[in-house]
Amino acid sequence: MIKGLALLSCAFVLGMWTGELLGTWLGIRANVGGVGFAMLFLILTKEYFVKKGWWKVEMEFGMEFWNKLYIPVVIAMAASLNVKSAISSGPLAIFAGIVPVILAFVVFRFLIKSSKVS
Amino acid sequence: MEELIKVVDKNGLIIAFILVGLLTWLTDLFSKKILDSKIPGSAIAIFLALVFGYLGGVWAEGENGLADLKWFKGLALLGGSMFRDFAIVATAIGASFVLIRKSGILGLISLVLGIAVFFLAGVGLAWAWGYRDAISLCTIGAGACTYIVGPVTGGALGASSEVIALSIGTGVVKTIAVTILTPIFAKKIGLDSPSAAMAFGGIMGTSSGVAAGLAATDPKLVPYGAVTATFYTGLGCLVCPSLFYLLLESLF
Numbered sequence: 001m002i003k004g005l006a007l008l009s010c011a012f013v014l015g016m017w018t019g020e021l022l023g024t025w026l027g028i029r030a031n032v033g034g035v036g037f038a039m040l041f042l043i044l045t046k047e048y049f050v051k052k053g054w055w056k057v058e059m060e061f062g063m064e065f066w067n068k069l070y071i072p073v074v075i076a077m078a079a080s081l082n083v084k085s086a087i088s089s090g091p092l093a094i095f096a097g098i099v100p101v102i103l104a105f106v107v108f109r110f111l112i113k114s115s116k117v118s
Numbered sequence: 119m120e121e122l123i124k125v126v127d128k129n130g131l132i133i134a135f136i137l138v139g140l141l142t143w144l145t146d147l148f149s150k151k152i153l154d155s156k157i158p159g160s161a162i163a164i165f166l167a168l169v170f171g172y173l174g175g176v177w178a179e180g181e182n183g184l185a186d187l188k189w190f191k192g193l194a195l196l197g198g199s200m201f202r203d204f205a206i207v208a209t210a211i212g213a214s215f216v217l218i219r220k221s222g223i224l225g226l227i228s229l230v231l232g233i234a235v236f237f238l239a240g241v242g243l244a245w246a247w248g249y250r251d252a253i254s255l256c257t258i259g260a261g262a263c264t265y266i267v268g269p270v271t272g273g274a275l276g277a278s279s280e281v282i283a284l285s286i287g288t289g290v291v292k293t294i295a296v297t298i299l300t301p302i303f304a305k306k307i308g309l310d311s312p313s314a315a316m317a318f319g320g321i322m323g324t325s326s327g328v329a330a331g332l333a334a335t336d337p338k339l340v341p342y343g344a345v346t347a348t349f350y351t352g353l354g355c356l357v358c359p360s361l362f363y364l365l366l367e368s369l370f
């Protein structure tokens with residue numbers, strides 16, 4: 001179990017590091033795609049391990065736990081967001097927060113349709 | 119009683135497990151018995167959590183919603199960026215690399231499209247509201263991307279603290295809007311496959327919103343949405359204070 005968790009953590013740290021390095025390299029104060037890199041590292045490592053026959057069900061258990069914990073984490077996150085100041089920072093914040101989202105839903109629908117046609 | 123308070127105070131994270139577990143249990147029961155599973159329990163739980171976050175903000179007058187109340191402070195740790203990112207990465211264990219590679223181009227297009235749509239719409243609304251200087255317009259437009267891009271852009275350009283606060287507020291409203299609206303519109307807009315989820319993550323961008331919205335829609339889609347959404351904030355921080363600002367400056 002802990003081996004799987006350690007593997008997940010390694011992928012996480014390497015991914016975050018890559019994201020920070022990319023951010024520094026691009027000259028911005030932000031992590032660029034750290035989570036995305038970490039996910040790719042994890043997937044690639046898993047495929048490599050499976051191919052080599054090193055992968056064990058028990059290892060997956062350590063990762064599966066965090067995978068399942070994901071929704072509870074999101075719930076906790078939602079409860080600790082600064083909802084009040086978001087709503088009270090004025091009508092512009094509410095409009096500029098909601099209107100583009102609706103617009104983006106329309107754009108998304110269009111993109112999905114056109115990507116399926118082509 | 120004093121002893122209990124001491125235990126609660128010392129073990130915030132454990133208390134958070136109890137709180138979230140209790141909420142999930144109740145909303146699952148409510149979803150099954152009363153709504154006939156038409157709305158997933160997790161969607162109700164996330165929505166209620168937002169309501170609690172608001173109430174917490176009213177009661178505690180802090181910045182972390184419910185987590186500013188002493189008894190609930192563990193929520194900020196459980197829902198903080200470390201656990202959030204770690205759990206999102208763990209969802210990748212159920213994702214297929216072949217599918218991600220297949221939809222890579224679509225994801226890339228959606229990222230660029232998403233940042234442009236949110237930035238332009240944000241700038242447009244700020245302009246309609248009476249803002250005319252390029253710095254404020256750019257900061258609010260960046261805030262419409264995510265609540266991180268806004269302050270990073272505003273800080274880089276030297277925007278007023280009032281405008282920066284507004285851009286953070288805009289970004290948080292966006293996260294909440296995506297969280298609530300995604301499960302409602304998912305079917306109508308064709309959000310039902312891994313490649314669609316990748317495009318969705320790229321267009322919407324807010325990692326928290328996309329991940330929460332997809333979790334309430336179909337947990338299997340979460341890793342695909344997250345893998346593109348994670349690049350959005352970085353890309354936004356890159357183009358908003360530079361390319362987009364120069365474009366705005368030449369216009370105003």
